Amino acid sequence: MTPTSGQEDQPIVSFESIQAAANLIKGAVLETPCLPAPRLSQLTGADVFVKYENMQVTGAFKxxxxxxxxxxxxxxxxxxxxxxxxxxxxxxxxxxxxxxxxxxxxxxxxxxxxxxxxxxxxxxxxxxxxxxxxxxxxxxxxxxxxxxxxxxxVHPYDDAHVIHGQGTIAIEMLDALPDLDVIIVPVGGGGLIAGIATAAKALKPAVEVIGVETTLYPGMWGAFYGKEVVCEGATIAEGIAVRDIGVLTTEVVKRTVDDVVLVSESSIERSINAYLTLQRTIAEGAGAAGLAALLSDRERFEGRKVGLVLCGGNIDPRLLSKIVVRELARDGKLVSIRIDTPDRPGTLGEIATVIGDMQGNVVDVEHHRLFLNVPAKGATLDVSFEAFDRDHGERIVAALRERGFVVRYLEIGERMG
Known part of the structure; x- marks a missing residue:
């Protein structure tokens, strides 16, 4: 629930007002760069450019x-x-x-x-x-x-003045890249995409403007397609976790936006990690939603010139580190295993030697002897190690099994209990 917009007292959302807003904020708000992202292009198959709104003083477009x-x-x-x-x-x-x-x-x-x-x-x-x-x-x-x-x-999105301010992003993007085919915009209450779509369509009617929401909060998608939806759940993209989308923004979106798509939580996690590891920049969950759309539908955007709005970078560092670890595990570069062993001297060293000789790197070990589900003359080791890739990790596990150890894979974070 959010404060009402007072629509009846507001100016009409227009390109002329967005142009005036661009002149108003000049020098007071950073004109963020819109730069090519070759490694994201390689990852997605599209010709990707990123608008870095995470560089604002407060870390976001707001x-x-x-x-x-x-x-x-x-x-x-x-x-x-x-x-x-x-x-x-x-x-x-x-x-x-x-x-x-x-x-x-x-x-x-x-x-x-x-x-x-x-x-x-x-x-x-x-x-x-x-x-x-x-x-x-x-x-x-x-x-x-x-x-x-x-x-x-001061409403976060359902206000014409706010929409005009957010629309200045499109002016900057199309000034830098007039030949963009697509602009992909994260959607919460709709202020950002309403402004961007209004400006973009005025400057280049052929450009496709696509909104992105998380599957847990599909409010604008539901309004756009006339579907009943439920918005709830814990999402990594809390910046676009909006139950009550704007009245004014919905009206603008319906007449200016080409499509609204939904992306999964895992695709958003993957995108946060990609921004960090490939672009060396920080994206919060909402900021990474546009890239998640590219990763979720590669065929749709392949070969097209796509502008992504990285709308914010305010993410908890602890959450970011957790995402990085989870992505390493998904890629097979961080492997967690449980090994049943006899409880005798030298066993741990033998296991570490096998992993080390094959150029794996042990990062964590938990040794269990006292739990009731461990044999009295046995022990259980939980070992996490780094590998070059999934195939490398599988070869290390195979080598351990060849030495007679009983090994099974664990999910990252799974522990004895």
Missing amino acids: ERGALVKLSSLSQDEKRRGVIAVSAGNHAQGVAYHAGRLGIPATIVMPVLTPFVKISATRGYGAEVVLAGNTLAEAKEEADRLATEKNLVW
Whole structure:
């Protein structure tokens, strides 16, 4: 649940307004690079270019729309101050530019918001209020504060000024790459894709604009195709985990966007890892959704010139490290095995020697003797080792079995119990 957009009082979403927004934010918001990504092209079969919105001061595109909205306020509204509900990028975008403009900002965040995001938002000068366990509960407190203090709402997506700000991305992309065939855009509430599609179609009607949602939160997909959907679940792409998409954004999307597609959680994980390991850049789950669409339907985009909007890079470092480990395991480069062995001196050394002689690298060992499901005269070893690739790992396991060890594969993280 989110604050209403006040549609009836808003300007029409138009390319002319997006052009004006581009002039307004010039010098205050970074014009991020849109660069070729040869290794992603090799991975996907498309000719890939990436728009690096993760390079903004706050790490995400939200600054654009926030600044345009804040700049549209009257002097009285600026004096009274603004309020927003957010657990992430919108909070930081509003806080940062409100601070620059001298506008008091109150951001209501759920109490379970990661401390790093709370700290960053406070660091930009906003007053942070923690309330409720969900955004809906936080919104109730924000409603109360907005009424009590006569504050102005800054909606994260369902606001024409915000949409105009986000649409400036398309102007920059097509200025740098006028021959793009496709622009792929992550979709949460719809503000980003509504702005991008409006500008892109005005500049180049033939360009295809495709939205991407996670399968757990297919709100815009459902609206686009007239399907009943359920939006729920824990997703790695929390930035686009929106239950209530915008009214204004949906209207714009239906008339300007060519398609909305859904991607799996595993494809988003793979894309985060690809950005890190191939592009040496950080993408949060929402930011990686566009690449996930390429990986999920390679045939559709093969040979086409595709622009990806890497809309944000604010990901918890611990989560990022976990994803990297999981992707190593999926690729067969990190192997976890369980070995039943006799409990005698030298066995562990023998196992390590076999792995080492075959150029494997042992990274973790757990030795179990005392559990009741281990024979009294036996032991069990859980071993994780690095391999060059899946085939290399399988050869190491085969060598262990040839030495008489009983070996089975484990999922990463599986342990004796």
